[in-house]
Amino acid sequence: MATRKTSGLRSWLRSGEPWVWMNAAAVGTSILAVIGLVGLIAWNGLAHFWPHAIVQLETGTADNPVILLGELVDTDTTERLQYEEATGDGALPEAQTTVTRVLLKTGNRRTAPPDFRWVYDHRINRISQPVDAIVIERTEWGNAYGFLESVRDGDRTVTGVKAQEALARAIDFAEELRENIRDLQQAELQRVNAGIEALRLEDRRIALSDRSPTDKQSAHADVAQRRAALEATYATLERELREHINRFQGHEITLRRADGETEVIPLANIVRTWQPNAMSLAGKLGHYLSSVWLFLSEDPREANTEGGIFPALFGTVMMVLLMSLLVTPFGVIAAIYLREYAHQGAFVRLIRIAVNNLAGVPSIVYGVFGLGFFVYFVGAGIDQLLFPEALPAPTFGTPGLLWASLTLALLTVPVVVVSTEEGLTRIPRSVREGSLALGATKAETLFRVILPMASPAILTGVILAVARAAGEVAPLMLVGVVKLAPTLPVDGLFPFLHLDRKFMHLGFHIYDVGFQSPNVEAARPLVYATTLLLLTIILLLNLTAILLRNRLEQRYRGVEG
Amino acid sequence: MNRHISEQFDEELQSARQLMMEMGGLLEQQLSNARDALFSQQSEKAMHVIETEKRINGLEKELDEHCIQIIARRQPAASDLRMMISVLRASSDLERIGDEAKRIARTALKIANQALPDDRYAEIESLMTGVEAMVARALDAFARSDVDSALANIAADADIDRRYKTITERLVQDMQRHPDTLDLSMSMIWVARALERIGDHAKNICEYVVYLARGEDVRHTRNPTANN
């Protein structure tokens, strides 16, 4: 029986069944790994925006009580030995072998640091969730936790029950005021500023030109006059702005901290407030959604550890779109030449090999190349030719959106070329001949028949290019991405799309927040959230292209062969 | 002629030709037997001829069937097509020759009890020998696709026709001169007429030979030449 069993096993091995199982296992493992990774990122990223309950912990000794107020962020368990070594505390009960501690985000970074504290479970005397605990999100110094004491509304001070309503009114007032200020700053002041800068450059241009001295003088005078007018406008606007800001005066909130001290927070600094312990589920959900929205739509604050990531999101999408716009025609034209026009000889084969190998070059090399060639050579050349008046301040001779997009386009062009070539090869000769036989020229055939038929393959190439480009960070650090860009690459000022501007990028943002941040604990959930967003963006870009390709494929199905 | 790429096709054509040659061989025998029956008054040979005629009819049907199969399955072209057409037509001519031979044999049976006046029918006998030879030559020309021989044979048919004419005139005179043998002379007229028809059939076969070899239809042509 034993021999039969082994022969059964042997025949099972020989049947190839184990091979199938092995393959299935490998695929299963990969899928699990991906699901696990995405799941971890999604959980950690999405949980960040949930209004966690505020707990009040009483710890310390009877004669020296310490009361802490904040959100529970993390728990962790250590061995007794490690605990004793770390703290020198020998008073643990005999039976206890492990020690649990919790991480409490207590906020109030300026007045009662630190803002994150570990508390050992066994040292907590009492734990409660005070209903009236309030979280105040501020533009500076992170969140404040405490209890609302009073709201000062200009001259009046409201305390007690009425304070809640007064706070809501004050927040609305602040929001409106802040909007006015933003409008003033972004729309008006920026425009005037840009005008003054343009006049400065014009002045410079006049100085550099070869006009006669008298001519120059009158031109200079003209510029100076216009400049004076603009500066006057600027002064008015600035005054107006200051007036707006001054309206915040006398508006402030008094917060009683957990340790009993009170703290005054000016209304100008308050983004929003909420009382998580008093919230219903629906309220929490609403808060959650608004948090996500703020994360997506706001500028970052506090060295990127607070606020939103909108500029990075915008910069990433912008850069990828620009890259696609550059790489698609470039790659497609190159592929068409290689496949349709070039004489298929050793030289073309060599080029093809070179193109394929380009895909394997480490991306940082592209970054270096982009910096050396695009920025310092091409960019500097453009500055010499078109923007001599701004020198020595570079316009295009410095890393920026255009160069980053171009560098990534260069990085991904092999993918598009290879994919397009494949698509062109797959088109049956009979279809080309059919078009030519009807009196179409080669170019007409190409544009009317071949390219539409190759479009699914071209899109496949673009999809792969986008997928690769959206995830690239290393070369971007050299050619245009910064940790904090003062302006978006697109705004209301002519020429609206500013290709020379530096921009922010989600990939680099993750690196910056995660590893360059002064406040690691505060930054961690943001890293997850940003990563999730980056994944979503890549997914969405890919999905769009894939859907488009599938539609095209549907249309051209059945032509093969 | 080169062999076909399809060996099967070659075999089919070969067997059609063989069937035809078998039919032809049988007919030559029939004719000679009929002659013996008529002039040597061997009744048993006449019976044999009548008996064998059924086999010839069977052979004709078999040959036709075979040719139709080849045409339907192979769709022969050019020389193969001409071969099929010629064989089909020749088979019907051969069958008619068989019919005429039977008729002669019947006549032989009918006149078996009458003494033949030797001098009067020698010409018919020689006509019959001539017709036999013509049939043999026609079959031979067909077997070898020999256009020259076929053309010679076609020309020879005119001679047969002339001799037939003379014979019938003589027989009519005979009838007037010897009313006692009126019956015999009548029979002999039928025999001569049968022989003339056999000659025509042989000539037809020769015309098919020309069509087979050259693709030319020389029927109803006054003077087919050896080379056009």
Add this chain to the structure above:
Amino acid sequence: MTTSNGGAADTSSIQDQSTSLKVLDWSLYYGASQALKSISLDIPQRKVTAFIGPSGCGKSTLLRCFNRMNDLIDDVSVDGHILLEGQDIHAPEVNVAQLRRRVGMVFQRPNPFPKSIFENVAYGLRIQGGVPRGELEDRVEWSLKMAALWDEVKDRLKESALGLSGGQQQRLVIARAVAVQPSVLLLDEPASALDPISTLKIEELIHQLKDNYTIVIVTHNMQQAARVSDLTAFLYLGELIEFAATEQIFTNPSKKRTEDYITGRYG
């Protein structure tokens, strides 16, 4: 009838008809190897001329000379003349695209473009340009009727041509070729990828089209050549062996090579 270049003598029966394509001493080389060896023949107007011969005999190559499709192949050189209605189609001043509008071509496999039925037929006209919208529709309808396809597709002109059956696709391709109103229609084994019924439909169509067009057809199927053509040319190893009326070729070819090919013998 004894020279290898025997086309001229054999066409005595058709010399009274005007010639559409006149091939004079035509040779074609792929690199160093000669694919067509000084071929001369006259293709008459409004007749169906079939080219037959074993694979690689040069029949398709010769056909593709008539609309200069061989231009697409590298390393091809030619010698001799091909006159279309008296004009040398290889003359330097000839516009190839215009030539191809006068000499339409239909290929072995149906090759509709991945566009709607309407756009397929309108393609050649759109390339040509200058055809107003209303006339375009009329021409498309007319072409589809010429190709005996109108009744089958008139309700779905906007649908993809790829949804048609193989036989319909091939007729669509013929309609597409006819739409630009060529004077010559070249058919390169037009039915070899089709089922017998579709093949018969195409053959019937060829029969109808010859009232208006000079048709040259290359076919592997000898029975097809016999069925549809008025004249048949037999090519062998790049040589024109025999060119004569189809009935003669198929009952009594004058060349032994033709005979061997037609009857299926070893050459």
